[in-house]
Amino acid sequence: MGSPLDWIRSTGAPVVEDQAAAERRANDKEANEKEGAVATDGPHGSANGENDGDSDAISLNAQHGVQAIEALTKVWTKNNLILAYATIWVIFFVDALQSTMSGSLVAYVTSDFYAHGLTATTGIMSGLIGGLSKLSLAKILDIWGRPQGFAIVLFFLTIGLIMMAACNGVETYCAAQVFYWVGYNGISYTISIFIADTSALKNRGLMLAFASSPYIITVWVGGPLAQAFLDGPGWRWAYGVFAIITPVVCMPLLGLFWVNYRRADAAGLLPKREVVKRTSWQSVVHYFHEFDxxxxxxxxxxxxxxxxxxxxxxxxxxxxxxxxxxxxxxxxxxxxxxxxxxxxxxxRVTFIPYELLMDRTVLGACILAATLFVSFYIWNSYFFSFLQVVSGLNVTEATYLTNTYSIGSCFWSIVVGILIRRTGRFKWIALYFGVPVTILGVGLMIAFRQPGVNIGYIVMCQIFIAFGGGTLVICEQIAAMAATSHQYIAVVLAIEGMFASVGGAIGSTIAAAIWNGVFPERLAEYLPLESQGNFTEIYTQLPVQMSYPIGSPTRDAINAAYGDAQKWMIVASTVIQIVSIISVLVWRDIKVKDFKQVKGRVV
The missing domain is CATH 1.10.287 (Helix Hairpins)
Incomplete structure (x- = not known):
């Protein structure tokens, strides 16, 4: 395997400086960095991406996908830009709606197959592959182009939805989840890259928050929609309907890509690509190594x-x-x-570009992403079931409450985006507000997510976590992007996404381990004698748990077992949050207000 510089050369990216020069510059920057210092250069080229003589010229040394999007932003009109962001909003709306609905249906799907205890397990493999696939997707976006990558992940999402609609066992459902999450994560990731391509760094947090704003609406619709499918045609139709709707709403963005790429090509803005003649087998071998x-x-x-x-x-x-x-x-x-x-x-080509990962701001952002996902998936994995069984909420009410995080974080991220635009900084917001408020919200649930506690206290905790999480998600992405140049954004965000998905898988694993270790043991201990014979049905099926009247000895025993399992899950979730403090402290205090990182007509 070659050095990191060999990796840069193999992908067609410019070698900006040799290692010794990079170390000298890093040392000089470290010595001069103070609160308020302007970071004028990223670790892998200029922060504004000006690697050629003309600051607004197409980057001649960048990969084809980066060159193509820079050419697109030079030829499209203001109306095209507005239409693109309007289309993105609609795509996120549909994705958020079906994601919210799907989250409400998982427990019923696993219960149908007598496997409610595997609710968290279904997400482990799919979460891992969904996150790790972003690194390969980043290659596709940079080498082939943004629309090609978008079309591929749209195909995976659609196949996943079709498989979930037709699954006949929890194994098939898990396999479908792999396709679904590769597609779902891929679409949100590809659109995030597109937003990074078409927005100034100081406005990027605000535009990312804008793209996520549909969750503020869909949280009120997803629950009733899930309930309507459960009461009507069944959960299979819930997935089947969106297998049709999702491709339809994504097509306009692909069309916009295609039209403007043709316009840029006709204008001669795309640098000529060197044609490499390969046989079919040589192409397979080349991309086999290129995608590692x-x-x-x-x-x-x-x-x-x-x-x-x-x-x-x-x-x-x-x-x-x-x-x-x-x-x-x-x-x-x-x-x-x-x-x-x-x-x-x-x-031959490294899976993880170490020279990017070892930048302390990038690495800190990645570790923060992993920590947040570990913590979230520990406390959230059986939260919906808790609300239905212990708190006695129906599907719609439980969906509203579980999505308090989505509403609050999406609303608050807009505020954070405005603050970053005005102040030009992000570290202080994460360190002095995002981290402590998140820890407070998660920690309070140790006392409040128990049987007999007023539901209002749980809502309060969710609001704290939403405001803290909304702050940290925006800040971590801006931190990762601010530390590099335009041509490396796709790779950096892919690494960040990989850390998040691995964190989510670890969180789901911990949650499932605690649940399967504590809940059945406590359930067997607490169940009255007349219900001991139904232990397996009670443990494996959510509807059976809810079939016992509230206040009955059996329902009280189930609630008590839930409370014991939830307590240990939230303790683990709170402890892991300590890592988030360290991960933010290591960031450089980069001023993003004056960066010119992208080219052409952008927001």
Whole structure:
């Protein structure tokens, strides 16, 4: 394997400086950095991306996908720009609606297959692959182009929805979730890159918040829609309908891409690409190495095999002593180690560009993303079930409450975007508001997410977490993008997304391990004698849990078991938040107000 500079050369990106020069500049910057200092250069080229003589010229040394989007922004009109963002809003609205609805249906899908205890497990593999696939998607966006990547992930999303509508077991549903999350994460990621391509850095937080604003509306619609499908044609139709709607609403954005790319090509703005003649087999081999397929398989399989035993061990007769569980952990660990050796010694193109990851602002943003997702998935995995069983809410009411985070974070992220635009800074907002408010909200749930506690206290905690989380999500993305130049944005956000998805998988694993370790044990202990014979049905099916009248001895026993499991889940979620303090402290205090990072007609 070559050095990081070899990786840059292999992707067609410019080598801005040699390692010694980079170290000298980093040392000089570190010595001169103070609160209020302006970061005029990113670690991998100028912050404004001016690597050629003309600051607004197409980047001659950038990869084709970056050149193409820069050419597009030079030829499209103001009306095209407005139409693009309006279309993006509609796409996010539809995606948010079906995502909110889907979240309300998961417990019913797993219960239909007598596997309610696997509610969190269904997201582990899909979350891992969905996040890790962003690195390959970043390559597609940079090498082939933005619309090509968008079309690919739209295909995966549609296939996933069709498979969920037709699944006949929890195994098929899990497989469908993999396709779905590759597509769903890919669409949101591709659009985030497009927003980065077409907005000034000082306005980018505001535009990202604008794109997420549909969640403020869909939270009120997703729950009733899920309930309507459950009461009517069933949950299968819920997925089937959106398998038709989603491609339809995405087509206008693809059309806008296509029209303006043709216009830029006709204007001669796209640099001529050197045609490399390869046979079909040579092309397969080239892209096999370019996308580091072996590295992707090793890290995905390794993490999945290592994490899955923590959520499925309870279903084995010998539990942790089961040969299957032991084999999963050992083989998973070996594959993770093999991935590290492969990347260091054998991979022609590295899966993770280390020179980007080792920038302290980028690394801090990635660790913060992972921490937030670990914490979120621990406390949120069985939250919907808790609200229905312990708090006695119906599907619509529970959906409203679980999506308090979506409403609050999307609303507050707009405020954060405005603050970043006005002040030109983001670190202080994350450190002095985002982190402490998030820790406060999660920590208070230890006391308030218990049987018999007024639901209003839970709502209060959700509002705290929403405002804190809305702040940190925007700030972490701006931090990662501010530390590099335009041509590396796709890779940096892919790395950040990978950390988030791995964090989500770890969080789901911890949640499932605590749930399967605590809930059935406490349930068996608390259930009255007359209900002991129904233990398996009560444990595995949410509708059976809710079938016992509120206030009955059996329902009280179920609620008490829920409370014990929830307490330990939230304790773990709160403790992991300590890492978020450190991850924000290491950021450089970059001033983004005066950056010119992108070219052409942008927001």
């Amino acid at each position: 397929v072996i590295g992707l398989l090793l890290i995905t399989a390794g993490l999945a095999l290592f994490l899955l035993p923590f959520s499925i061990y309870h279903h084995q007769a010998e539990q942790w002593k089961s040969p299957l569980i032991i084999a999963f952990i050992v083989v998973g660990g070996v594959l993770i180690v093999a991935f590290a050796f492969w990347e260091k010694y054998f991979a």
